[in-house]
Amino acid sequence: LAKTTQPISMDSYEGQEVNITCSHNNIATNDYITWYQQFPSQGPRFIIQGYKTKVTNEVASLFIPADRKSSTLSLPRVSLSDTAVYYCLVGDNTGGFKTIFGAGTRLFVKA
Amino acid sequence: DAGVIQSPRHEVTEMGQEVTLRCKPISGHNSLFWYRQTMMRGLELLIYFNNNVPIDDSGMPEDRFSAKMPNASFSTLKIQPSEPRDSAVYFCASSLVRTGGSAAFFGQGTRLTVV
Numbered sequence: 001l002a003k004t005t006q007p008i009s010m011d012s013y014e015g016q017e018v019n020i021t022c023s024h025n026n027i028a029t030n031d032y033i034t035w036y037q038q039f040p041s042q043g044p045r046f047i048i049q050g051y052k053t054k055v056t057n058e059v060a061s062l063f064i065p066a067d068r069k070s071s072t073l074s075l076p077r078v079s080l081s082d083t084a085v086y087y088c089l090v091g092d093n094t095g096g097f098k099t100i101f102g103a104g105t106r107l108f109v110k111a
Numbered sequence: 112d113a114g115v116i117q118s119p120r121h122e123v124t125e126m127g128q129e130v131t132l133r134c135k136p137i138s139g140h141n142s143l144f145w146y147r148q149t150m151m152r153g154l155e156l157l158i159y160f161n162n163n164v165p166i167d168d169s170g171m172p173e174d175r176f177s178a179k180m181p182n183a184s185f186s187t188l189k190i191q192p193s194e195p196r197d198s199a200v201y202f203c204a205s206s207l208v209r210t211g212g213s214a215a216f217f218g219q220g221t222r223l224t225v226v
Contacts, residue, residue: 032212043115043202043217044154051212087154099144099204099215101154 004088009106018075020105022088025069030092033064033071038085038104047086048073075107083109115218117203123224129191132221135184136205144215145178145188146202154202160186161208193225 005023012018024033032051036044048055050062050071061074075082085104116135124130136143144159158168163180171178175194180186190197200222204215 034212034214036215041200041220043204043220044215046214046216049212049214099159099206100156101146103153 004090004102006086006088006102006105008103009108011108011110012078013110014079015077018078018082018107018109020073020075020086020088020107021070022073023070024088024090027068027090028092031068031090032092033062033068034089034091034099035060035062035073036087036089036101038087044087044101078107078109080109080111083107115203115205115216117201117218117221119221120219121222121224123226124193126194126225127192128225129189130193130197130223130225132188132201132203132223134186134188134203134218136186136203137207137216138184140205140207140216141183142206142208142213142215143180143186144202144204144206145186146204146217147199148202148220149199157188190223193223195225198224 032049034049035047037047038044048057048060048062050064052064055062063072085106087101087104118133142161145157146154147157148154157170158178159166160180176190178188200220202217202220204217206213206215
């Protein structure tokens with residue numbers, strides 16, 4: 001499985017756009033990039049997934065350059081409730097889509 | 112859909128006792144995962160099933176841990192005998208594996224305390 005590297009923590013203020021970048025230099029051809037969000041005392045929650053270029057949903061955008069060796073999760077206009085840990089994962093559907101979590105990025109949004 | 116349902120939400124047990132954690136995945140999902148989360152080790156994948164068959168149990172820490180999935184709607188994680196170092200939050204997740212990527216949906220977790 002491709003290893004991922006992301007910042008341990010980030011701080012932001014309410015209303016700002018937050019970009020969290022994840023490196024995955026050894027990503028394989030069949031791998032997808034998936035981001036999860038986890039609040040204290042809850043299980044991780046799926047945010048967004050992509051394979052290449054840009055993906056956008058009601059919560060976030062995911063930017064993936066052509067070489068796919070990194071990806072950036074973009075959270076528009078964050079609020080205090082976006083304070084959480086964000087995980088970047090890469091993996092494919094072979095044998096059931098093994099889902100391995102790294103340490104994640106702890107985002108702290110201040111008023 | 113009610114999502115992934117885990118029981119119990121909290122479990123306190125004495126060292127040496129058997130503990131059984133239960134999980135009901137989302138209907139129609141074909142993969143199920145068991146994770147353990149602690150402050151020190153983060154989220155660890157213990158085992159995952161595809162179509163009720165265990166695919167990879169390399170994350171199961173010891174023979175004291177065992178997991179079963181007798182049918183598509185139920186799975187158990189058993190620890191026998193339990194030890195204080197097993198104290199953690201245990202999450203179950205399920206997903207529908209298909210072409211084009213898939214996402215895991217998590218339950219609320221079981222907080223296990225072994226004293």
